Amino acid sequence: MKGRFPMLRLYDYLPSGNGYKVRLLLTQLGIEFERVELDIVKGETRTPEFLGKFPNGRIPAVEFDDGRRLFESNALLWYFAEGTPFLPAARMERAEVLQWFCFEQYSHEPNIASLRYLVSHPELQDPRRALLDRMLRLGHEALAVMERHLGSREWFVGSHYSIADIALYAYTHVAHEGGYDLAGYPAIRRWLERVRGEPRHIAITDQCGAAASR
C-alpha cells in the first residue's frame, strides 16, 4: 500500500453512486476514513456551514486533518488512486481515464443516475420529470457506447481494473433502479461481474470497509 493519509472525513450519502465511488476506492486501498452521512434529499448539503466548506454543496467531499478540502467524486478518485495500480502510469492511459470520467459525468450520470433518483423519490417535484423519455434515451445511448467499448476488452482503460471502471460501475450496476434493462448489454453485464469479483469489493449500501476482510 503506497501512501498514508492524515485522518480523512468523507461527507457521504449512502444511496449515492458518487459517494460510493470514493467509499469503494478507499476501502480497496485500505485507507481509513470517518464517514459523515448527509441526506441530500433533506438539503443537508445546502446548509450555510457545509456551503462554507464546499461551495458546490454536493457530496462526496473530503476534509483532511490539516483543513484541506476537495470535492467532486472523480477528482477524489484520481487524488487517492495516484501512485497506486488503480491509476495507470502511462500518459495516454491516464488521459483515457479522464476521457471516461468526463463521459461518465456528462453523458452517463445526468441520465442514468438522475432517472434512478427521480424514480426513487416520486414525492419530489422536479421539472426534469418532463424529460424522462429523453433521459432514458440518452442513458441507453451512453450504455451503447460502453457496450461497444467493452465488446473487445475487459476493462475501460488498459488491461487492468482502474478508477475508470469504478467511476462507471457506480451508477451502471444500479441502472435497473431507474428503469434501465441491461438485458441487451451482455458485455456490460460481464464487466459488472468482473468488477464485483475484484478484491475488497463492497456493495453500494456498505458504509465502508465492512467487507474489506472478506
Add this chain to the structure above:
Amino acid sequence: MKGRFPMLRLYDYLPSGNGYKVRLLLTQLGIEFERVELDIVKGETRTPEFLGKFPNGRIPAVEFDDGRRLFESNALLWYFAEGTPFLPAARMERAEVLQWFCFEQYSHEPNIASLRYLVSHPELQDPRRALLDRMLRLGHEALAVMERHLGSREWFVGSHYSIADIALYAYTHVAHEGGYDLAGYPAIRRWLERVRGEPRHIAITDQCGAAASR
C-alpha cells in the same frame, strides 16, 4: 516548449466552447494541428464513420498520426498540458484542477452552454426548452460558486493560469449569449480580463494559431 506531438487532427466546431478549450491550449502551447470542422447541428458527428472512430459522437476529438484517438475536451486539455506550466505539478493542485473540470462538466456546461445553444438555435425542437428557467437558475448557482472562489484569488488553482481556467473560461465568457448577465459577478469579470490578457490568447471564433504571433 516541452514535448512535440505527431501531426494532430482536431475534430472541432467553431462555435463550441468545448472545441475552443483545446484550440486555445494548443495555440498557447505552440502545437500545430489540422482542424476538421464538423457541424454538430447538421449531425456531422453522428455519421457511422465518425462514430466508428469516436463512439460518443462529440467534438472535440483528436486523432494522432499513429491512429490513437482521444475525446472529451477536458481529457484533451489534461493530455496536452501534462509537463507544461498549464498543469500544476503538486498532487493536491492537480486534484483541484480535476475538481473544477468535473464542476465545469456537471454544474456549469449543461446549464450555461446548453442555454446558449438553445438560444442560438431557436429553430431546433428540444425538450430542454421546458426547463429553461431551471437551467438559468442552476447556471447562476454555478456562477455564484465561481464568484466566491475568485473573490480571494486570481486563478482557479494555485497562483497561475492553468487548464482549470481554460475549461471554465470557454463558456463563461460567452454566457451572455445564453441570457446570463454577469454584472453581479465582478470577480468573474476581472478573471475573464486576466484570461484574455494571457500570451497567445485567441478568441473563440479564431480557427487556431491566427493570433499566436500577436
